[in-house]
Amino acid sequence: MKQNYNFCAGPSMIPNVVLKQVQEELLNWNNSGRSVMELSHRSPEFASIAESSENTLRELMSIPDNYHVLYCHGGGSGQFSAIPLNLIEKSQSADYVVSGHWSELAAAEASKYCHVNVIDIRHNVEGKDALLSANDWQLSDNASYLFVCPNETISGLEIHDLPQTDKPIIADMSSSILSRPLDVAKYGVIYAGAQKNIGPAGLTLVIVRDDLLDKVKRTVPAIFDYKTLVEKSSMVNTPPTFAWYIAGLVFNWLKNIGxxxxxxxxxxxxxxxxxxxxxxxxxxxxxxxxxxxxxxxxxxxxxxxxxxxxxxxxxxxxxxxxxxxxxxxxxxxxxxxxxxxxxxxxxxxxxxxxxxxxxxxx
CATH class of the missing domain: 3.90.1150.10 (Aspartate Aminotransferase, domain 1)
Known part of the structure; x- marks a missing residue:
């Protein structure tokens, strides 16, 4: 078969070495006599997959001990709702930096659950599409958190700086996670749909700081409740086990190449x-x-x-x-x-x- 290249924005390419390993293990994972897709998420076998995946990710990203790693349903768009539901009461407000299509959607969804202050940073420089420097963002004094989408896949615009703020910074990193060094400690929550740099669609990675759990009195659906997900080790119900397994292989691939x-x-x-x-x-x-x-x-x-x-x-x-x-x-x-x-x-x-x-x- 000739060499082909998939430039899709998502679901995107998965490393060939990972796909070959999946192929080899598909019918008989680790000599268990079963496909990894058939393993119970409660089994010791899958527990080893989950533990290895998280440990490798923590090593790659140098994730501090006071952050939890969650493997969730719902895609990045599911987190448009999960973020305000977990972090803010309906009477409170949040700052949403709008840099393109996905941050626009995130702000619109969040407005169902709280007051949203939209900070549109798009502008034109010398006839080119550009974004305002973080120093020029008009942040609110009373915002509970600041939302950013560092990379906008549709417009090809990328934010390269962050403002000085004492508010938790929430970042949609679906299309940029693992692509460059990152200081996790600068953020309150980082989330990413898997289908770009992590693995197949169906899995959403959430990295949340410990002090942001149990922040609201409102009722949050268990499937999106960060505190419940932490307590249940991301297994409130059956998680996307196959995507979780492949994510771990991708993390290992990334570690092995340096x-x-x-x-x-x-x-x-x-x-x-x-x-x-x-x-x-x-x-x-x-x-x-x-x-x-x-x-x-x-x-x-x-x-x-x-x-x-x-x-x-x-x-x-x-x-x-x-x-x-x-x-x-x-x-x-x-x-x-x-x-x-x-x-x-x-x-x-x-x-x-x-x-x-x-x-x-x-």
Whole structure:
């Protein structure tokens, strides 16, 4: 089978070495005579999987002891509700930094459960899409917490700084977790849908500081109640065990290749290569200011938008999958998460150059 590359924003690529291990173990995990999908979540066998997964993640991210790691249902969007339900009373307010589509949705959902102060940081610099520096965010004095989405997958915008605040910072890191070094202690809650840098869809990772448990008097559904999830070791009901297992394998893969510092350097190299190819092209255009370009989701357009469909079709035929931009904005989007090898970006860049050359001769 020829080498193909999946540039989908999610569900995204999973490292080949992980997929091969899953394939080898699928029918008979650890000589148990059963597939890992058939193991009871209450069994000693699955307990060993869960413990190993959490321990490796804690090591990779240097998660302090006063933080809990939860494996949850509901995707990142489920946390749009879980965050205010767990952290704030309906009469209180929270600051929501809006930098794109997903933070907009998070703010809208939170407004069902509390007062939301929207801080829209999007602006234009020299004709390019950009974000205000954290020093310019208009934070509220009475906010119970500050919400941010550091990386917006649809617009390809990335926040690179945080404000000085004594409020807990809540971060949706679905598309940026494990992609770069991170000081967990700066955050109150970090959450991430698994389907970008962790594993298959269906699992949501939540890292929550101990002092933020049991913060409200309101009734919280048990499936979203952080305190209950901590007490039940993320097993209020049957968790997404197969996704949990694969997440552990991905964590091990990341550890074995050298950890987050190593993958960060690779991610920077991939992004630099792709952005340079776009900037040097007369056919491809990126409209994000260099200060806020995402290293995970590279969005761009063609100068002649009428041939966008040709580019996508030819790319797909050549084994470069899911390059079509989000339906709300169109264009092209190359998601180059951790599992995307440097060779994949190098091959895409060469394809782009060949496409541009061929278009110029037609």
């Amino acid at each position: 950890g987050i510092e190593v993958i960060y350097n690779t991610n920077l190299e991939k992004a630099k290569l792709l952005y340079e190819a776009i900037d040097q092209s007369s056919l491809f255009i990126n409209n994000v200011h260099s200060d806020n370009r995402s290293i995970m989701n590279v969005v761009f357009n063609l100068e002649n938008k009428e041939i966008t469909h040709q580019f996508i079709e030819r790319a797909d035929n050549a084994g470069f999958y899911a390059l079509k931009g989000h339906q709300s904005v169109g264009g092209i989007r190359a998601s180059i998460y951790n599992a995307m090898p440097l060779a994949g970006v190098q091959s895409l860049v060469q394809f782009m150059k060949d496409f541009e050359k061929n278009m110029g001769t037609q």
